[in-house]
Amino acid sequence: xxxxxxxxxxxxxxxxxxxxxxxxxxxxxxxxxxxxxxxxxxxxxxxxxxxxxxxxxxxxxxxxxxxxxxxxxxxxxxxxxxxxxxxxxxxxxxxxxxxxxxxxxxxxxxxxxxxxxxxxxxxxxxxxxxxxxxxxxxxxxxxxxxxxxxxxxxxxxxxxxxxxxxxxxxxxxxxxxxxxxxxxxxxxxxxxxxxxxxxxxxxxxxxxxxxxxxxxxxxxxxxxxxxxxxxxxxxxxxxxxxxxxxxxxxxxxxxxxxxxxxxxxxxxxxxxxxxxxxxxxxxxxxxxxxxxxxxxxxxxxxxxxxxxxxxxxxxxxxxxxxxxxxxxxxxxxxxxxxxxxxxxxxxxxxxxxxxxxxxxxxxxxxxxxxx
Ligand code: SF4
Numbered sequence: 572x573x574x575x576x577x578x579x580x581x582x583x584x585x586x587x588x589x590x591x592x593x594x595x596x597x598x599x600x601x602x603x604x605x606x607x608x609x610x611x612x613x614x615x616x617x618x619x620x621x622x623x624x625x626x627x628x629x630x631x632x633x634x635x636x637x638x639x640x641x642x643x644x645x646x647x648x649x650x651x652x653x654x655x656x657x658x659x660x661x662x663x664x665x666x667x668x669x670x671x672x673x674x675x676x677x678x679x680x681x682x683x684x685x686x687x688x689x690x691x692x693x694x695x696x697x698x699x700x701x702x703x704x705x706x707x708x709x710x711x712x713x714x715x716x717x718x719x720x721x722x723x724x725x726x727x728x729x730x731x732x733x734x735x736x737x738x739x740x741x742x743x744x745x746x747x748x749x750x751x752x753x754x755x756x757x758x759x760x761x762x763x764x765x766x767x768x769x770x771x772x773x774x775x776x777x778x779x780x781x782x783x784x785x786x787x788x789x790x791x792x793x794x795x796x797x798x799x800x801x802x803x804x805x806x807x808x809x810x811x812x813x814x815x816x817x818x819x820x821x822x823x824x825x826x827x828x829x830x831x832x833x834x835x836x837x838x839x840x841x842x843x844x845x846x847x848x849x850x851x852x853x854x855x856x857x858x859x860x861x862x863x864x865x866x867x868x869x870x871x872x873x874x875x876x877x878x879x880x881x882x883x884x885x886x887x888x889x890x891x892x893x894x895x896x897x898x899x900x901x902x903x904x905x906x907x908x909x910x911x912x913x914x915x916x917x918x919x920x921x922x923x924x925x926x927x928x929x930x931x932x933x934x935x936x937x938x939x940x941x942x
Pocket of ligand 1: 701703709745747
């Protein structure tokens with residue numbers, strides 16, 4: 572539950588996780604605290620700057636504050652860390668981080684450097700309920716939604732490294748379906764974008780979804796120019812249902828309608844599975860869908876390690892698929908497969924380290940929803 576000032580009962584002694592709050596809410600709560608402590612109001616902004624923009628490990632590290640005030644802050648608030656369990660570096664510079672959460676869950680974050688950009692691929696859920704056939708995270712089942720501080724905290728933790736890793740771009744393409752956890756992703760988008768917090772431009776933040784329609788509407792309602800990527804992966808309902816069970820609830824026609832209505836340009840993600848979705852007729856059908864929505868298409872070579880029985884489409888065949896789409900007037904890019912020598916596919920490192928857990932049955936997904 573995201574606390575807002577109206578919901579915060581200041582009489583309770585339970586410390587409040589200040590990293591779960593949006594900048595406006597955190598500043599209000601901190602200002603109220605400073606007033607109660609007889610401190611100047613500017614101290615609230617001083618503390619807030621040390622949460623996200625120039626983060627510190629603990630309140631005690633806020634050495635610009637008097638020692639007594641730091642101790643009072645630590646009594647009233649928490650700013651929990653994510654424990655770095657493992658860090659793997661690929662020969663192409665891609666790095667993968669496995670974080671352990673307070674309840675023993677593990678999540679993954681991937682850092683992909685390219686020129687002067689550093690893209691972080693962040694997780695929004697521990698596991699995933701949607702069970703896409705080609706995905707290691709789907710195979711491990713849903714464990715729970717992440718909180719705002721656990722999602723934005725992945726970006727914060729990399730800022731705390733020595734030397735720090737400063738993200739220029741964010742993609743919600745790690746573990747989980749972000750639009751099934753909108754109540755946390757919504758404030759996280761604010762934290763990522765707000766210049767007082769992480770300050771990453773909205774156009775550099777991409778929310779990737781399998782097509783959860785209420786979530787797409789909620790994202791479209793945000794005034795910032797956040798980007799939307801839709802995982803298509805199959806251009807017909809029959810094939811898509813076999814690869815992505817979510818297609819039963821959100822069929823392609825509805826997803827295409829939502830994509831066409833989105834007021835910014837949408838990207839289609841399409842993972843290339845050898846002999847499954849990479850035939851000439853698939854290129855033709857995908858081109859029709861992309862043209863309807865004026866979508867840009869990313870063809871993604873399957874990461875071999877996370878493939879669960881599928882094999883990657885060979886490079887020349889991907890190139891031919893891209894050519895066939897371009898000939899139909901569609902803008903297409905073939906993504907480079909990064910981190911091939913580490914477990915960089917979604918959910919793969921966690922699966923290797925922890926083994927597979929039994930999926931949670933659908934009835935238990937009581938908090939998997941969007942408003
Ligand atoms: S591809 Fe995404 S939505 Fe599908 S199972 Fe994996 S994490 Fe979930």
